[in-house]
Amino acid sequence: MSKKNALLIVLPVMFGFFIMGFVDLIGTAINYVKTDLSVNDTTANLLSLSCFLWFLILSVPTGFLMNRFGRKNAVLISFVITLFGLLLPFFLYKNGQSKIDFSVIFIAFMFIGIGNTIIQVALNPLVTNVVSGDRLTGTLTLGQFVKALASWLGPNVAAWLAASVFGWKYVFLIFAAITLLAALWLFFTPIPEEGEKNQISFAATFSLLKDKKILMFFIGILVLVGVDVGLSATLPKYLMEKCPTIADISHADQLKSYYYFIVRALGAFAGGILLMKVSERPFYIISTLLVTAGLALMLLSKTEWSILTATVIIALGYSNLFAIIFSQALKHLPSKANEISSLLIVGVSGGAIATLLGIVSDAFGTQWAAMAVIAFIWLYMIGLISAIRKN
Numbered sequence: 001m002s003k004k005n006a007l008l009i010v011l012p013v014m015f016g017f018f019i020m021g022f023v024d025l026i027g028t029a030i031n032y033v034k035t036d037l038s039v040n041d042t043t044a045n046l047l048s049l050s051c052f053l054w055f056l057i058l059s060v061p062t063g064f065l066m067n068r069f070g071r072k073n074a075v076l077i078s079f080v081i082t083l084f085g086l087l088l089p090f091f092l093y094k095n096g097q098s099k100i101d102f103s104v105i106f107i108a109f110m111f112i113g114i115g116n117t118i119i120q121v122a123l124n125p126l127v128t129n130v131v132s133g134d135r136l137t138g139t140l141t142l143g144q145f146v147k148a149l150a151s152w153l154g155p156n157v158a159a160w161l162a163a164s165v166f167g168w169k170y171v172f173l174i175f176a177a178i179t180l181l182a183a184l185w186l187f188f189t190p191i192p193e194e195g196e197k198n199q200i201s202f203a204a205t206f207s208l209l210k211d212k213k214i215l216m217f218f219i220g221i222l223v224l225v226g227v228d229v230g231l232s233a234t235l236p237k238y239l240m241e242k243c244p245t246i247a248d249i250s251h252a253d254q255l256k257s258y259y260y261f262i263v264r265a266l267g268a269f270a271g272g273i274l275l276m277k278v279s280e281r282p283f284y285i286i287s288t289l290l291v292t293a294g295l296a297l298m299l300l301s302k303t304e305w306s307i308l309t310a311t312v313i314i315a316l317g318y319s320n321l322f323a324i325i326f327s328q329a330l331k332h333l334p335s336k337a338n339e340i341s342s343l344l345i346v347g348v349s350g351g352a353i354a355t356l357l358g359i360v361s362d363a364f365g366t367q368w369a370a371m372a373v374i375a376f377i378w379l380y381m382i383g384l385i386s387a388i389r390k391n
Contacts, residue, residue, distance in 0.1 A: 009192075010130050010139075012185040016075055016123045017143035019082060019182050021150025022175050023116040023351075024261070026051050026109060027232030028155045030354070031249045032168050033105055036095050041237070043102075045358030048229060050106045051113035052351035058114060059349075060205050062121040063342030071126040071338075072191045078118035079183035085111025086176035093169050108172075121345040124326055125337045129192050135276060136330065140323035142272035148265035148319070151232075155257035159250040168250075205339045214340065216387040217329040221347030223380045224322055227291075229351035230374045233358075235260065235311065238367040243304040259311040267319030280324050284388045287324075288381045290317030295375040299368070321381070328388060353377070 026048055034044035066074045088108040093101055124140065131139045154171060162168040209215045236252035246252050275283060294313030301307040329340050357370040 009189060012182070012189045013123070013126055013130055013191070014139075014143055014146055015182050015185065016119060016126075017146040018150045019079060019179055020116060020119050020123060020143075021147035022082065022086070022154070022179070023051065023112060024147075024151035024229075024232060025112075025154040025158075025171065025175070026351075026354075027229065027236075027256075028158050028168075028171075028253055029105060029109070030233050031236050031253055032158065032162070033102065035249050037102055039102070041358035041361045042355075043358075045233060045354045047106060047109050048233065048354035049352045051109040051116075052225075052229070052349050052354075054110070054113040054117045054349075055120070055351070056346055056349035058117045059121050059346040060202055060342045062118050062345070063205060063338050065118070066122050066125070066338050066342075070193060071122045071129065072186065074122035075119055075126060076183055076187060078115045078122065079179055079186070080115075081111055081118065082115030083176055083179045083183070085109065085113075085115060086172045086179060088172075089169055090172040090176070095167055095169065117345060117348070120348055121342050124330075125341045126191070128330070128337060136327050138272045138274075138276035140327055141268055141275050141320050144319065144323050145265050145268035145272055148261055148268055152257050152261035152265055155253040155261070159254045162250050205343050208333070208336065208339060208343055211333070213332055213387050214329060214343070216384055217325050217332075218344060218347050219380060220325045220384045220387075221322070221344050222350035223377055224318075224325070224350070225348045226350035226353035227374050227378055228318065229354050230357050230370065230377075231260070231314070232256065233354045234361070234367055234370045234374070237361075238298075238371060239304065239307060241367045242302060242307060246304065255308065256311070259308045260315045263312050263315035264319045267316045268323075271320035271323075275320065275324075280328065281385075281388045283320065284324050285385055287317045287319075287321055288385065290314075291321075291378060292317075292382065295371075295378055298371055299375060324388070325384075 030044045030047050033039070033047065034041070062074060065077070085108050088111065089104055092104040095101070127139055127143065128136060157174060158168040158171045161170045209218060235256045236249060239246050239252045239255060240249070246255070271283070291314050294310045294317060297310035297313065298307060301310055326344060329344055330337055333340060357373060360373055361367050361370040
């Protein structure tokens with residue numbers, strides 16, 4: 001296969017990571033819904049439960065779906081479900097003018113969560129269909145770069161729309177149009193089929209947790225996603241709490257997008273290139289320590305510049321960790337790629353921790369308490385260093 005033809009096959013697969021990034025709209029939605037409907041953190045953060053619960057319920061069944069219909073078709077199904085979830089609030093959410101508004105957003109993120117569960121389970125193994133093993137970690141990291149671009153785009157487009165005559169909910173329509181284009185692009189792209197499909201089951205999939213390393217990687221994904229979603233939901237409110245000059249949620253959300261998501265995107269892009277050439281273990285150690293230092297600074301910060309500096313440090317460290325853990329697990333048991341992907345994506349349900357953070361911040365009356373919980377949970381990632389091997 002020529003390099004040109006190979007690129008034409010890889011590109012629509014990689015663009016799937018952009019659609020995967022739409023799930024990070026949850027942090028932005030939580031903050032706008034809290035303002036629109038005048039609800040507390042506990043209620044607003046329930047949206048994260050509606051979205052991320054499905055990673056716990058449907059990740060393993062998605063493995064069955066891949067086995068039955070193939071990885072590409074599973075990704076296409078995820079696009080259709082995501083499209084429906086994105087269109088629902090555009091047509092039915094009235095920005096606080098209706099009693100059913102919270103229910104509409106809650107149900108919308110249910111579908112977005114279901115679609116995102118399927119795409120996260122199916123897309124990573126699909127990458128192995130079009131990329132050789134020695135470039136897998138770097139490619140998955142570049143996928144996280146593409147995902148981070150979508151994560152950055154959401155808060156900025158929402159803020160721009162919130163200041164216009166349209167309203168922030170039009171971000172759902174824009175993302176729906178992009179999802180439709182992505183689905184058509186992938187549909188018309190021929191993808192090499194995976195080899196012989198082995199029969200899998202719930203018991204066989206969860207039995208992988210008996211493997212010590214797979215168990216450690218699974219918990220690592222739980223922690224990674226919990227910290228990411230928790231930070232995304234908490235940071236804008238933390239900025240407003242610590243910095244009286246930031247009184248507008250759109251401003252705070254935009255700061256998060258620039259200093260967290262765009263830095264994460266740049267870090268993932270650089271990491272994707274470096275991980276093609278350097279060992280994963282030292283990269284993981286440095287990245288984990290960076291996040292630890294950033295969280296410590298975050299807890300000590302009292303000014304806007306120090307909070308944003310801490311955010312940049314966290315974003316740089318975080319940007320490559322998901323891909324490293326995922327590729328480590330796939331390399332550990334390559335013959336079980338579908339099962340491992342299903343199992344690890346169950347760990348994305350860790351994003352539901354935002355619900356707990358809302359309860360904590362309401363109970364203590366400060367966003368600092370939620371940040372402290374995030375920092376405490378992160379300590380597990382230091383212990384995971386022992387499971388990371390060199391390339």
